[in-house]
Amino acid sequence: MRLALAAVGLCAVATVMAYSESQAESPVRVPAPALVIANKAPTETAYFAGGCFWGVEAVFDRVKGVRMAQSGYAGGALKNPDYEAVSTGATGHAETVKVVFDPRQVSYATLMQIYFSVATDPTQLNRQGPDTGTQYRGAMFPTSPAQAQQARAYIAQLTKARTYPRRIVTRIEPFNGFTVAEAYHQDYLVRHPAQPYIVINDQPKVAALKRYFPQYWKA
Structure with missing residues (x-):
């Protein structure tokens, strides 16, 4: 992700092979939130950071009810x-995805x-x-x-249920603005589906979405 784009395809394979299994991402369907607050508005916006925004964007872009998923930056103090x-x-920024959705079709929960x-x-x-640094934090x-x-309720619920073998470190941070990322980052998986980084890290996320949430799958 952090490598020059011209070389990322070849280098990303070496990068991915270098990190241990304990650092790999393993999709697993977790329980639904117990607290669901309905919203009858036609649109709602949410922001999620969870590592490289290419994969996070690709997942949300395929969720039924999502009108737009856009890569960008949030959580820092630097303007633009x-x-x-x-x-x-x-x-202080994190690679973040802006998700505009219809809460009547898919809830924030x-x-x-x-x-x-x-x-x-x-x-x-x-x-x-394989991506390290505070810019790849979960938030x-x-x-x-x-x-x-x-x-807050969902993280508490998953923690109490011991859903994961290790402690949840995803942060809940105040929203202080969002800057859209450069054009070459948008729809990256769609435009580069065969790139090794995408194949190894992000295509499995999209496949897991279709497998675990078929009712929300948007082709």
């Missing part, structure tokens, strides 16, 4: 950050279930798979009190 600056880990099941491993601190940025309440 770009990929080069965020990749240093010094800006269901999006969280999908996020924790297939889009990210919530036990990896400041990393996801949710609630845009309303209802979202914040559901996010």
Whole structure:
């Protein structure tokens, strides 16, 4: 992800092969949130960070009821950050996906279930798979009190149930703005489906979405 795009296909294979199985992301369907707060508005927006935004975007883009999934940056103080600056880990931003959805078709609670099941491993601190640094941290940025309440309750629920073998480290952070990422990051999996990084890290997430949540699968 952090390598020059011209060489990322070849180098990503070496990078992926270098990290241990304990650092790999393993999709697993987790229980649905017990707390669901309905929203009858025609649209709602959510922000999820969970490692490289290519895979997170690809997952949400295929969820029925999602109108748009867009890669970008959130959680930092620098105005108008770009990929080069965020990749240093010094800006405080996380690679984040903006999800605009119809809550009458898919709830925020269901999006969280999908996020924790297939889009990210919530036990990896400041990393996801081969990508390391605070810019790859797992985080949710609630845009309303209802979202914040559901996010806190869901992490507490999964923690109490010992859903994962390790502690959940996904953060709930205040939303302080979102900057859209560069054009070449948008729809990256669609445009580069055979790239080794995508094949190894992100195609399994999309496949898991279809397998675990067929009722929400959008071709």
